[in-house]
Amino acid sequence: MTVQSISGELDIGSAKTTETNPVPNIDYEDIEPPKVKKSHLWAVRLASIVFTVGSWEILGRQVDPLFMSYPSAIAAAAVRLTASGELISATYSSLRIVAISFGLATIIGLALGLLIGRYRYVEAAADWLVNALYCTPKVAIVPLVIIWFGLGDSAKIFIVTLLTVFPILINAIAGVKNVPRNLIDVGAAFDATEPEIFRKIILPSALPYMMTGLRLGIGRGLIGMVVAEFYTAINGLGAMIVKYGNQYDTASMFVPILVLMLLGVTLTIALRSLDKYFAPWRYVDD
Amino acid sequence: MEHRIKLSAEKVSKTFRIRGGGGTPDSFLPVLRNVSFDIFEGEIVSIIGESGCGKTTLLRIIQGLIRHDAGDVKVDDKVVVKPGRDRGFVFQQASLLPWRTARANVEFGLELQNIPPAKRREKAQDLLALVGLSHAQEQFPHELSGGMQQRVNLARALAIDPAIMLMDEPFSALDAQTREVLQAELLRIQQEVGKTTIFVTHDLDEAIYLSNRVIVLAAKPGRVKEVIDIPFDHPRPPLPELRGDPRFQELRGRMWELIRSAPAVAA
Ligand SMILES: Nc1ncnc2c1ncn2[C@@H]1O[C@H](COP(=O)(O)OP(=O)(O)OP(=O)(O)O)[C@@H](O)[C@H]1O
Ligand SMILES: [Mg+2]
Secondary structure, eight states: OOHHHHHHHTTHHHHTSTTTSOOOOOOOGGGOOOOOOHHHHHHHHHHHHHHHHHHHHHHHHHSOTTTOOOHHHHHHHHHHHHHTTHHHHHHHHHHHHHHHHHHHHHHHHHHHHHHHHHOHHHHHHHHHHHHHHHHSOGGGGHHHHHHHHTTSHHHHHHHHHHHHHHHHHHHHHHHHHTSOHHHHHHHHHTTOOHHHHIIIIIHHHHHHHHHHHHHHHHHHHHHHHHHHHHHHOSSSHHHHHHHHHHTTOHHHHHHHHHHHHHHHHHHHHHHHHHHHHHOGGGOTTO | OOOOEEEEEEEEEEEEEEOOOTTOOOEEEEEEEEEEEEEETTOEEEEEOOTTSSHHHHHHHHHTSSOOSEEEEEETTEEOOSOOTTEEEEOSSOOSOTTSOHHHHHHHHHHHTTOOHHHHHHHHHHHHHHTTOGGGTTOOGGGSOHHHHHHHHHHHHHHTOOSEEEEESTTTTSOHHHHHHHHHHHHHHHHHHOOEEEEEOSOHHHHHHHOSEEEEEETTTBEEEEEEEOOOOSSOOOHHHHHTSHHHHHHHHHHHHHHHHOOOOOO
């Protein structure tokens, strides 16, 4: 099996969502749902938030605090944990690991992906390994990694990088394989050299896929980070969850979880706007 | 016009190998057989023939995008083996780089020649003006109509100032009105730049209107069936008017017969 066929079945699914492909110039006027006002949409959204948080507050208070907490208790815990500095240092520690790993995964994933996608010999040398590792549930090797690297940062970095690199790699490969044949022909017709074709045609054409890979990668990276910190349980947001779980302090446990949620959302939005900046032609409708 | 041979095809032949999947053996598809012709400097020659007769293949061989099996293509008496700056190519399908604006697309070939940015820009602006797109320089391809995209395509090929223009059905995807506008534009531009041009089409009216001569290809495998001189002087009247000329209708009828009646040759 080739890398292409694997990627065709797996992550490409996510790479092929409508926002990734250039939107065809279809006139949607006739089939558009009824017009709505933006301000109304926000009002509905706000009402939904108030309702959900409010119900949580009311229902949460009925439940044994050992199992469930509620917004006001979580807010109080958040204030306490922030004041003590614990939350900030844990967040910093986790973010540092994610940043380093994400950087490594980006460099390795993009470089390797572009080479595998373009050069058949590199593909032959690497595809079996990429496929095998891609199909392995990577958390399975976490205990092994800890035996190799101990409980320190290097174990975490290894794990997070490993989880992050695959979506980036697979999407970079798909990006190169999906460069339209006629665009490469344009390069050839204008007598471009291979490095020029790579730089001026393949790279920009694969960019949307690469950005999708990064976006998926950052999500995986956060998962990897939490898993790694569960195991090593020394510092970081994951360790905080374990610590307060062991103390049956459910409200404090929710605080790092919410921070993780916030991180996930922020990083995904950031990458999406980066994508928009680098690939404006994909956002036809804006 | 001085009749100096700019480009010549000498017994060009090409057979594609079709890979047989699932245990069936490979088969061979002869697409061009012994295609020979001369193109004189400064003229527009159209190549017509039914769909699949090898027009694109022939043009790609001339550009050096694919290798032929036998024969030679010569430009200025030198054998062509790869793409070069002496030939500019206008593609059949959409081929603008979607991440570049119209102007940046036109600059593409100039970048590859390491021409400094200011000069590139100036040249691109001149060419966009020539094709009537000064107002759309900073627009991306998806913001341009099909006709505008083909104008950019034309400008991009002209930008490298090739001696020969190779155009593969550049207007075939356009609606009838836009096509006629662009045909007239092409003749106007040709008056200005005077490039030796090979123009592939399967639109007989287009071939007659634009060309000094028309090469009719027979299909399966593609061979030169006949080369027809087009007698109309430049500048030519608009196409609808030219259609009224009895000679036009006679030429058209003859070409139609030639394309239809071409007997298949046993491989
Ligand atoms: N790379 C290729 N491999 C195999 N067969 C090919 C290849 N390119 C073209 N062919 C075949 O060669 C024949 C000629 O194709 P070509 O594209 O040159 O036709 P054409 O005259 O340009 O047709 P159209 O008017 O539809 O554009 C066709 O039967 C086509 O299927
Ligand atoms: Mg064709």
